[in-house]
Amino acid sequence: MSKRIAVMDLGTNTFHLLIAEGNASDYKEIVHEHEAVKLGEGGINKGIIQPEAYERGMAAMLKFHKLLGENDVQDVSAIATSALRNASNGQQFMDEVAEKTGINIEIIDGEQEADYIYKGVKLAGGLSHQTSLIMDIGGGSVEFIVGNENAILWKQSFEIGAARLMDKFHRTDPIPRESINALEIYLEEHLPSLLAVASKYPVDSIIGSSGAFETFAELIELEKNNPFTLDIKNYTFDFNELVAVTNKLIASSHNERKDTKGIIPIRVDMIVVASLITRFITQKLGIHKVYLSTYSLKEGVLAEMMA
Known part of the structure; x- marks a missing residue:
């Protein structure tokens, strides 16, 4: 059986989880979830994730972590973009996710x-x-x-x-x-x-x-x-x-x-x-x-x- 891979796209509005297996040109989708976290709500131009948005983001990551276990995923890539990249408490969020789930989020630039x-x-x-x-x-x-x-x-x-x-x-x-x-x-x-x-x-x-x-x-x-x-x-x-x-x-x-x-x-x-x-x-x-x-x-x- 081919290796199961998970990709998390942790955006400003939505956190996406895609679990798939096979090869890139013809992969089989196992799970495709998206959670409306609205991470930027009330704070995006202030450079901070507000408490309610922070909790929504954390709840989504705990749900994704559970799905990884249920679907026998061997390789995970969690990619964060603009909101986490620019938030003063973005690192705190990532540290808490790593502590609670073992998922290490990678921040990428534009x-x-x-x-x-x-x-x-x-x-x-x-x-x-x-x-x-x-x-x-x-x-x-x-x-x-x-x-x-x-x-x-x-x-x-x-x-x-x-x-x-x-x-x-x-x-x-x-x-x-x-x-x-x-x-x-x-x-x-x-x-x-x-x-x-x-x-x-x-x-x-x-x-x-x-x-x-x-x-x-x-x-x-x-x-x-x-x-x-x-x-x-x-x-x-x-x-x-x-x-x-x-x-x-x-x-x-x-x-x-x-x-x-x-x-x-x-x-x-x-x-x-x-x-x-x-x-x-x-x-x-x-x-x-x-x-x-x-x-x-x-x-x-x-x-x-x-x-």
Whole structure:
């Protein structure tokens, strides 16, 4: 029997656990869990994990530890990104997890995060010889990777994730026009290197890596009464449908989003700023070919562990 491997992607909003066996190109999924820990809630821009968020994160790690034992996992990789990377009590959290579970969490920087995201998207078969811009909207950071099936041409991580932007700009619901303007100015100020690189490497398409892009795809398909499953690896957006769904989300109220089938609870509010980031990038770069890859960081880590 092949070795069972577990990958934990410990993000700002969600902790993911993937247990699998086999080889990277054709692995068998044993367990796929995600817990809405909202680690950044109330403290992401202050650089601290608040007590309630800390407890949610710890409860998720204890649950994951139990699942590791129940599924005879031999090799574990637990990867932490923006929230734990920047929190003053992030090390305390990791030390407590190690003490209670024996799981050693590895904090990776934005560059390494971008590498894993690229490997995940490549594993899904979403890249071609054409140059694409991979975009991964996390809660704490957003990774942009310019590349093709052969190589990464450029990559950078920006601390402009959905939880950070929501905390700064989305304090009234629906989000007011002046907040949208302020958010767009903020993105313009923080992304000059991305806008410069897009003129250096003509980008053919945008690939949205999991997260918010899964919600966009699900809402579009539900609108057409089509069943949507995340069992797919790649999805092609009709650009006009993508524009329509993001505009509708930006204009919506919390209750409208909460009552909309296809929006998971953790994304009910963050989907607004994720829609605004998506709209900003497609407009700034003038790109109308947009795809979804349901593979991201954890599949990239898995690919490396199984190699």
